[in-house]
Amino acid sequence: MYISVSDRNGGKKDGHVAGGGRTRRPETRFKLSHTIVWLGVVSMFTDISSESVAAILPLYITGFLGLSVIAFGVLDGINQGASALVRIAAGWASDRMGHPKRVALAGYGLSMAARIGLLFAGGFWSLTAIITGDRIGKGIRTAPRDALITVSAQPEHLARHFGVHRMLDNIGAATGPLLAFFVLMLIPNGYSTVFVVSLAFAVIGVAVLALLVPDLRAGRPRSGKDEPKIPALSFRWRMLREPGLGRLLIVAGILGLLTVGDGFIYLVLQDKNSFAVQWFPLLYVGTNLVFLVLAVPLGRLADRWGKAKVFISGHAALLACYLLTAMPFAGIGPTLGCLVLLGVFYAATDGVLAALASQLTPPERLATGIGAAQTVVAVSRMAASAGFGILWFALGPATAMVVVGCMLTVAVLASPFILNGIGHERRVA
């Protein structure tokens, strides 16, 4: 296959770098770090907390508070943008302080505080403020947490460790909505009960982080006395000069721009099949299950075969999903195939990107590098959703999918060349 051939060298270097100068094949036996398990548990509880609320929020706002959700949608977009930008800043702060756990704790704590606010929310503005707080908390915690994962993991098994974390994280994401709807099934207007349960899980998550996750140092080394202060804005330029990270950001940005939201994919599938609309929510659950099942195996593959290869191949899975949706034939087969491919896409890209970014970033700027990669992906995917909406109306769903698919094909084929040789000069630890 073309991709694998052109990427073979990159993969080798990947392995070389991951091994920190040792031989390519990871000889070190995989030993699961306790810290990563605890971080995974923190994410699991936090995701149960946040996804249970997110799942019922539209119903709560429209059905219970009697507010319109249109304006809320606009704010949600703004919040997501803010959350994406906060990531770099939080990563940078984490690197400056050298204590990722403290920054992550602030992020998890802010989201927890937002849950408390939810118990007292009445009007539109208080609700908006609370949701903004939750999103910003999510933005703050992500990069320092991934930095903690990086410093806790065996470098040879970095992606696999990220896979373990993402698996636990997704178990929470899958459980949260079920829990929330179960509560509402028993107590039809029991929104406050959902909020209380959500708060309980948030508290446990924060407690596990505070009590069981060690305050590992990452970022600026404690010894080697501080170099002259780096002006606040210069970090971006420095980052882009990192050999490799800049190119990774470019590739992630290009691929992100061609990643239409999975909401659109589900809509296309639904338009084609007109399967019973009440099963629509189950599509998300299906993708999520595939993601959590494959997170570890694909992380393992990334450690052995090359993270960049797996990251790019994940987008090939996405491409295959686009093609399936654009096919003229309908039925349950293509729909299920698409769910699996989407799950593969997430499993192959989410944790692997963080692993790749941390591998390409020097230790003293670890969280900044991870945060930058995640911000680039989040922002480019938001732009992609907006752009695809326009294509959808201009060309129709199937044609729009084909157009984006063609562009994605080019991007997937070009990516190995852009990433070729990344990580030459850099190593972790």
Place this chain on the structure above:
Amino acid sequence: MTRRRWETDGKLRWVILLVLTVIVIAGAGTYAAQAFQRFQAASLAASSADIASGGSSLPDQPFVLFRNTASGVGYGQAATVLLSAPGAERTVGGVACDRVYGTSGEVMCLRTNRGLVTSYEAAIYDRNWQEIRSWALRGIPSRTRLDEAGSTAATTVFVTGHSYAGTGFSTETVISPVDGGPGTGSLEDFALWVNGAQVSPADRNIWGVTFLPGQADSFYATAASNGRIWLVEGSVSSRKLTAVHDGAECPSVSPDGKRIAFKKNMAGTVTPLWNIAVLDISTGTETLLAETRNVDDQVEWLDNSTLLYGLGRDDAAGDSDIWRLGTNAESRPELFIQHAWSPSVVR
């Protein structure tokens, strides 16, 4: 990289975590159990509004159909009061609905079916509260209207994004014959004409259909794109929407067909503040009414000079009242039916 050893097996940490977890889970569990008991008690308790006994069919005289939001038995169910005595006891039909609309012979009901996979449904009932037909909806119920003859139904739902995909909400509006014949599909696919030219904005949203008196083909609705909002005149047969006025949401045509009441966003920011306005169709004059509270409802006409609309109660979430308001600018709102939502006047 410095890695300070952390005693994960430090007993104290585990004890603190364990105690905290137990307290938190016990607290949330107790709260949930109490909420469940409260719900069971409330749903068995006598209604906080006066409820008439009997009445297994729609009244023969003109009546107002609405969603009963009085706590206790019958909460969330479709109910009726006679138009001649709106403050008197209500008759509850035994059918749960989030939004209702009626004609003399039929009731249209949009509802949420709660479950591990929560789904949404539209159902049409005959005058004896027997279900004629139901079909699945693609999102959370928002608005519904029937044409005067009761042959055609319009529904608007909020299609929600998902928390992973994230991106916001949009509406989906569909007009379909109640007998199950092929509907229009989403009104977003209709041709949209603004100022004599067809426009095809990518992010258009259509909501809040109101049928012209005695018509099933002609209607008014709201169209929005890029932050602009139009009142559009629509035709099912020609699959066309034509913008006729700016900034009018959730229109409602008066019984004589001469005026349109709608909600108008006075805030000009992302957080809407909707007031009620009335548009004279022949002259194009717009009259802003005196209701200063935020009205997020599709207004209903009580008669040719009076409007009805729902307003949430500040003191009790999930409860609301129906208010009446004259269509001259001086008229002041008055309480019409307590503990009620989604009014529909059947003459």
